[in-house]
Amino acid sequence: MKKYLLIAALAAVTALSSAQVWNESGDAGDLIGSAQQTQGVGALTTINGSLDDDVDIFTFNIVNSATFSITVTNTTIDSMLYMFNAGGMGVVADDDSAGNFLSFIDFTNVAPVTGTMNIAIANFFSDPWINAANGWMWDAFSPANAGPNANGANNPLDHWDAIGAGADTYTLVLTGAEFAAVPEPATFVAIGLGLAGLAIARRRK
Numbered sequence: 001m002k003k004y005l006l007i008a009a010l011a012a013v014t015a016l017s018s019a020q021v022w023n024e025s026g027d028a029g030d031l032i033g034s035a036q037q038t039q040g041v042g043a044l045t046t047i048n049g050s051l052d053d054d055v056d057i058f059t060f061n062i063v064n065s066a067t068f069s070i071t072v073t074n075t076t077i078d079s080m081l082y083m084f085n086a087g088g089m090g091v092v093a094d095d096d097s098a099g100n101f102l103s104f105i106d107f108t109n110v111a112p113v114t115g116t117m118n119i120a121i122a123n124f125f126s127d128p129w130i131n132a133a134n135g136w137m138w139d140a141f142s143p144a145n146a147g148p149n150a151n152g153a154n155n156p157l158d159h160w161d162a163i164g165a166g167a168d169t170y171t172l173v174l175t176g177a178e179f180a181a182v183p184e185p186a187t188f189v190a191i192g193l194g195l196a197g198l199a200i201a202r203r204r205k
């Protein structure tokens, strides 16, 4: 019996740690307060989602600034990427560096950071905005892959001045990143008990 429980527990941990993909649940929000938290164990390599004339923001962790990157793939939209820290301050943004109007960010042109981050994927011409006095956070289209460089650079995201139109699914490919949080302990327990139940059921046959 103990042997089966141990196997079940190991299987549960293995199953969770091998799931390196986050699939958008419903629709991720467009502000830091409504960002969708990615949940899993260990490296986060892929986020799948869809845009519908809006912006999606996901929370994740940067664990290795030397290898960190995010690339937009697998979509027909003209993407933009904007990364904000936990407090909503701009870190880096890009329009077309991945080619075919798709976006790529790393720390080539800005100071490397680690920790909790928020990545926004948006359609072209979406602009993060501060307030009437300070305006945009980025002059987003030049230079590429840059830190905040407009009048609002030293303030956190407040809202979007404009949101570009475009609807399609997309994939974000990440390196040097991990999930924002591990699933609730209850999830582990439920999976462990379920697998233990299966093991017991099999043993009784």
Ligand SMILES: [Ca+2]
Binding pocket: 024, 026, 027, 028, 049, 050, 051, 052, 055, 056
């Ligand atoms: Ca979405």
Ligand SMILES: [Ca+2]
Binding pocket: 027, 028, 029, 030, 054, 055, 056, 057
């Ligand atoms: Ca959204």
Ligand SMILES: [Ca+2]
Binding pocket: 078, 079, 080, 095, 096, 101, 102, 103, 124
């Ligand atoms: Ca683009």
